[in-house]
Amino acid sequence: MNKKYLPSALILYLNYFIHGIGCSILSQQVVKELLAEQWGTGDIMGVTAIAAALGLGRLISLPFAGPLSDKLGRRISVLIGCTSYVIFFVGIAFSPNITVAYVAAVLGGIANSFLDTATYPAVAEIIYKYTGIATMGIKFFISIAQLLMPFFLGICAGTKMSYLTLPLVAGIAIAILGALAIFAPFPKVEGVGKSESLINNLKNAHFSAESVALILIGFTSTATFQLWLNCAQTFGKEIAGIASDQVSMMQTYYSAGTMAALVVTSLLIMKVKQVRFLVIYPLISVIMLALVYLVRTPQICYIGAFVIGYSAAGGVLQMATAVVNDLFPKIKGTITSLVMIASSLCNYTILTAAAKMTAESVIVMNIIITVIGVILALFVNVRYGKLLKNSNQEA
Template sequence: MDRSNKVKLSLILYLNYFVHGIGLIILTQNMKTLSGEWGTPLAVVSFAISGMGIGKLIAYYALGSLSDRYGRKALVVFGMGMYVIFFFGITLTHDFHIAYLLTILAGMANSALDSGTYPTFLEMNGNNGAYTILIKAAMSLGEFVLPIYIGLNENLGGWYGMSFVITGAILLINLILISRTKFPQRPKTEKQISRRLFSERLTAPKIGMLIILSIYGYTSMAVMILFTQWITLYGIDFLGMNNLQAHFLLSLYSMGSIIGVLLIFSILQRGLIRDIRLIVGLNGLSVLNLLVICFSTNPLLVSITSFLFGVTAAGGVMQVGLNIFSAMFPHAKGRVTGIYFSFGSIALFTVPIITGMLSKISTAAALRFDLVIALISLVIWVIGHRLMDSIESSDLDRERRQINLIDFFILKLLQWRFKHVRAIGLKKVQQNGTIFDSKREKEILDKIEQKIRDKENSRYYQSIFESIMTSSKNYQSEIQEKGRV
């Protein structure tokens, strides 16, 4: 696949997830309005939102298998079509039952997009999972924009349905663009090998990780869904915020999510931290942020921690879990995606029902249930960290990961060194100085020799630094030649 087509396809797929980010919260952000439109209490509207979970649950595993067998593009187009029906359909109905069916379609649309998009990014980028993290950035951007728009629209007395119509129109345009865009070809080896998920014998640690990843598919989605559903009403009912301020809490969360995505993308791309350690740390910080959000009565403090919670809980940590899962079963990426997000779809179905019942006690009770879910995520990944150490018990793999990290810092230091080499080279051109300085080279090598502790490796270190100095002289010679011209 050529670079221009790759960039075009990436932008189209990310735009789909911008729309999907809106789709995930558009009902929750309009709960009071929809309650009036449908003539139902808030708890019933919350139940309608659970239809997304049913749709995802119905479709995920089957669509993941279809993605592996028949290709990614058909699944993505199918998902986009279902979402278009959802966005336009909600504005045309006043019946709760029809709305519930439409939310089921939206859940199926999400399943189709996930099953086609995540494997596509892995295949486009040589199985580098860093680029799938940017999907979350696109979703977060949609989750950031929508609450601000709805808050302003409500203050101006605008029609609630305009947000649905605009989003549906964006998706229709994207559907036209994607129909003219090629998808990457899957590797022949992947097509030829068995698609059985368990094509090898599973060890006890690997079975344990399967259980943990399945549970995390649920809890990681549940934490985000619950927060986005109730934080606005929590701000109004519990913190005494006005309408726009309460909606802005979700925008802060989404802004934090975008920052978190960029941070995680950078970490994964450079290999600075193992994904398993990253996921444990982020879940621990999420628990701390939720403690403040759920029990503080200070609106400013809750606003700050809502932003930080977006960084830690919604910055792509769920996608990091999927990357771990896909790495364990690289021959069945579509099916693995389906299994993982199937548990997320259970969260989409159950969380609105559970929190709808808790909201009868209070909005605060509904939101504080998020803390329970976050604690479960932290506990399972503390266990998962030990299991992954057992699975990745090879000393060779562990040492290579350390070398990769060391190489990263060596490269940064070499780049820093060559900036100074260039500066010295330019000064030598101005002063007509010579490139080779035997006294300076001997001085450097003598200092290095004095600092070496493992003397048996001295000749190797000397050879490395001699090579660096030779490259530096060649670079300065090149600068000098250009200066003469």
């Protein structure tokens, strides 16, 4: 890795620290209650529907965000992402009703698309010897933000500030990072600047059933942690009997588990193929989700938060993205788009469905989807060696 790109990598990773705030702010019980009152919905699960709009924004933008990243370069996509995120944070903080909030959330999803399709390839190009570790670093910075979320909320409460001060500060921070990205150096990569449209790229790609399974893991892996992230605190409070002032600590345990997984997996990934974790971690998630559903105590919810953070949010989506990037090295931005389209489709459809379900039903749905993810990953693992060999021959 060229040391001159280290500041650029840091800027890219810090964007995801802010993204960690953005993707979890709407899942915090105290924020959901505040926004439900501000919007006059009277139902905190309605806020989950706004979180689902993030997925809609991603679905709208991902088909062209990836090819634009390949064609115009990573810097332009980062700037578009940062600008859209500023609008999202300000929109959520000042939204007078659910309609304005919905539009802001769609823009937040668009921001996420452009950051994803620029940052995943960019960090893999900077830290090219360890692409899995490079992409897992993105999740690490997201997890740091989510780990600190209860403390950020505590600062707001302790200083008598509105909880919505947090998105305002996040918006200012990502605006500054966007300005820094204008001057940051990015690696020159063969093929960037010559990319075709998403459709043309797909026509030239040679997909197999295993490749499609990998892309679908983008859906299942996202479902596991998004359903937990957005609905577990409600389950903990309503079903397991955790006190209102304690339930946000589930976020801390969840983020601590995620960070632990990122550290441990980064060490293991040098000895164990990253594709193996696509089976192991979801299987752990299935077992833990079943225990939470059956036992229903505060203690099991806290343990479950840590384990789900470790196994579901600890880099499965990032490793799946790294694997497909290895299989399609010439269209990294485009193939990242496909995985993220699957992820976004999940975010929109599954969270929209969850907004109309009980907390118990959400856990059951999560178990079923995660089991499907395990089956897909087993299928990929059986054929991965041949897929990688074919990819190297084509390159």
